[in-house]
Amino acid sequence: MSLSETRKRQNKLKSIFTKFVIGLFGIILILWSMPLSELDITTIRGQHIGLTGRWTMTAIGLIIIGYSVFYKPKLPSKMVELEDTICPTCETPFGIGEAPQNELCPRCKVLLEPLKGFYDRHPELKDIKSEKN
Incomplete structure (x- = not known):
């Protein structure tokens, strides 16, 4: 999902x-x-x-x-703007309220993900970061 x-x-x-x-x-x-x-x-x-x-x-x-x-309220489908996000491709972080309205990274055009738990979901990216250091 x-x-x-x-x-x-x-x-x-x-x-x-x-x-x-x-x-x-x-x-x-x-x-x-x-x-x-x-x-x-x-x-x-x-x-x-x-x-x-x-x-x-x-x-x-x-x-x-x-x-x-x-009454049928309009359900917001956009990501909550009060959440830090990150691009899964270029790993560019976006602070609270800095994410683009369309939820896509301006460079990669990939859907942004919440920063919280990002490296738990993508452990392969965490290993790449530690190897560079």
Whole structure:
């Protein structure tokens, strides 16, 4: 699995989790308001909420649920810019925020990789560096 596919999968999982939490908040708001029961008392910080206020809470809960179901955020497919990267071919490092927008090395036109763990993934390059010294 490539780096960009992994990032897309992580972003999609974050989006699904966020939608779930927002939808759950809407459901809790509707259940808390008890709109169909005229005898139950709903309170917020000790203050009683009337029937109109409870129906307003229900409407807001439905809007929140609709938002969580139908809203599709743009998932960023680009590499996170707050990460050091390196070119696997020429081994040119790019600091935080210095990586090109297209994630390609300007010299080699190769996809950049995160610097963290780079030499663990490419032990043959680590040996070349130590032989030069």
